[in-house]
Amino acid sequence: MERILYFFLLFLFVNLHDIISLGDIMGIFSKLKKMFGGAEEEKEEKVVEEIDDETLEDSEVEDDEEEITEEDDLDEEVEPLTEEKKEKVKIYDKGLSKSRGGFVSKLQDLTRRYSKINEDYFDELEEILIMADVGVNTVMELIEKLKKRVNDDKITDPEELKEVLVDEMFIIYVNDEILTNKINYNDKDISVILFVGVNGVGKTTTIAKIASKLKKENKKVMLVAGDTFRAGAVEQLREWSERVGTSFYGGGEKDDPSSVLYDGIVKAKEEDCDVVLVDTAGRLQNKVNLMHELEKMNNVISKLVDGGCCETLLVIDATTGQNGISQAKAFKEITNITGIVLTKMDGTAKGGIVLAIKSEVGIPVKYIGLGEKEEDLVSFDIENYIYGLFKDMI
Ligand SMILES: Nc1nc2c(ncn2[C@@H]2O[C@H](COP(=O)(O)OP(=O)(O)O)[C@@H](O)[C@H]2O)c(=O)[nH]1
Numbered sequence: 001m002e003r004i005l006y007f008f009l010l011f012l013f014v015n016l017h018d019i020i021s022l023g024d025i026m027g028i029f030s031k032l033k034k035m036f037g038g039a040e041e042e043k044e045e046k047v048v049e050e051i052d053d054e055t056l057e058d059s060e061v062e063d064d065e066e067e068i069t070e071e072d073d074l075d076e077e078v079e080p081l082t083e084e085k086k087e088k089v090k091i092y093d094k095g096l097s098k099s100r101g102g103f104v105s106k107l108q109d110l111t112r113r114y115s116k117i118n119e120d121y122f123d124e125l126e127e128i129l130i131m132a133d134v135g136v137n138t139v140m141e142l143i144e145k146l147k148k149r150v151n152d153d154k155i156t157d158p159e160e161l162k163e164v165l166v167d168e169m170f171i172i173y174v175n176d177e178i179l180t181n182k183i184n185y186n187d188k189d190i191s192v193i194l195f196v197g198v199n200g201v202g203k204t205t206t207i208a209k210i211a212s213k214l215k216k217e218n219k220k221v222m223l224v225a226g227d228t229f230r231a232g233a234v235e236q237l238r239e240w241s242e243r244v245g246t247s248f249y250g251g252g253e254k255d256d257p258s259s260v261l262y263d264g265i266v267k268a269k270e271e272d273c274d275v276v277l278v279d280t281a282g283r284l285q286n287k288v289n290l291m292h293e294l295e296k297m298n299n300v301i302s303k304l305v306d307g308g309c310c311e312t313l314l315v316i317d318a319t320t321g322q323n324g325i326s327q328a329k330a331f332k333e334i335t336n337i338t339g340i341v342l343t344k345m346d347g348t349a350k351g352g353i354v355l356a357i358k359s360e361v362g363i364p365v366k367y368i369g370l371g372e373k374e375e376d377l378v379s380f381d382i383e384n385y386i387y388g389l390f391k392d393m394i
């Protein structure tokens with residue numbers, strides 16, 4: 001049953017049909033390693049050479065030699081990564097280095113310190129996962145599953161449990177749902193995307209980065225300054241629009257955001273824009289006001305745009321951990337959030353927040369910020385994420 005589930009999940013979410021067709025049972029992580037390892041070709045070649053030498057020298061490890069030959073065959077089956085995909089692997093790699101140095105190295109250390117799996121080992125594992133922002137409920141679920149695997153498969157060595165742990169994390173994220181990282185664009189009318197989130201999480205810079213990406217796709221973009229509350233917010237967005245080279249609409253400070261949005265969409269339609277990106281003020285301190293403000297903005301969009309607002313993206317700062325999760329829960333109560341942008345992942349050593357978002361908030365992460373530069377904001381991809389985190393561990 002477990003095996004069928006694995007293959008089903010892989011079939012749906014991992015593009016590894018070639019390997020699956022070979023029918024061998026490998027962990028999910030091993031498959032990711034096969035797929036993404038190509039992005040670090042030079043390093044990989046060296047390792048293969050070393051292994052080959054050892055195998056030739058030592059006749060006792062004939063079985064291993066056979067395995068390696070098999071894996072080499074597998075390598076041939078894996079489609080080489082495109083330059084774009086290789087670039088993405090590198091961005092995740094770089095952006096997750098702090099988490100590898102923190103969260104993941106603690107896991108490695110745990111494995112080294114215990115020669116046998118026991119209650120103490122699980123207690124420590126639990127603590128490491130909780131400290132890594134994985135979220136208490138998710139950690140409990142994960143530990144239960146691992147204990148069951150240890151029992152069922154008679155695993156005693158922590159070394160053996162490493163890959164199971166990573167696989168189970170992947171399964172928790174993927175679960176039985178189809179989580180899409182795709183942005184919904186409006187195919188009938190102009191696409192209006194609202195960005196919400198508390199101050200300082202990275203809304204304005206995220207808008208600028210996405211605007212720049214859209215421009216490269218030859219889309220005509222308008223930025224609308226709906227954060228009329230905070231002094232300087234309108235000016236900041238105007239500067240970004242000039243830097244990126246997009247249209248801009250902003251009213252005066254303290255103007256009603258909905259009326260600014262109304263005029264902005266009218267102007268965007270006159271200019272024949274494809275996408276309108278709307279900055280908003282994230283005053284979560286006053287939930288009722290914020291709820292009414294967002295409701296009004298949504299009504300304006302519905303009035304002017306066939307199909308209404310196509311995305312409401314909540315921006316969360318990964319370095320705020322559990323606080324970010326609380327923000328997501330609060331925003332979810334006051335408006336219909338369709339996706340999450342998780343910024344500043346490069347600034348945290350914890351790395352587990354993605355799993356907490358999945359299990360405690362249940363909204364797909366659509367973009368992840370892995371640095372301050374435009375190219376560091378990438379569409380979220382659980383395979384790249386899991387590989388980037390655990391590539392040195394397994
Ligand atoms: N290191 C890092 N910094 C980021 C990222 N995203 C945003 N920032 C920084 O976060 C700060 C606040 O961003 P801003 O867009 O003004 O936040 P806002 O108040 O939500 O609009 C800026 O200095 C950004 O450069 C990221 O992914 N990584």
Ligand SMILES: [Mg+2]
Binds near residue numbers: 200203205227233279
């Ligand atoms: Mg801002």
